Amino acid sequence: MKFIKAMYVVMGLMLFVNLTNVTVFHNNYAGISLWICLVLFILGTAFFINARQIHSKRNE
Numbered sequence: 001m002k003f004i005k006a007m008y009v010v011m012g013l014m015l016f017v018n019l020t021n022v023t024v025f026h027n028n029y030a031g032i033s034l035w036i037c038l039v040l041f042i043l044g045t046a047f048f049i050n051a052r053q054i055h056s057k058r059n060e
Helices: 001-022 030-059
Strands: none
Touching: 001 030
């Protein structure tokens, strides 16, 4: 369950990065925020894969 919560935290961070880029920086750092969101997406995907592997091991 902790991996699912971590995945939602990562998704929230992605939204925060986009909101900060648009409101504070007026979309001047769109490339940097895109790369940060990409790294966060990969991190969230790793949490998701780890949670699925743990779930499938428990069902065996």
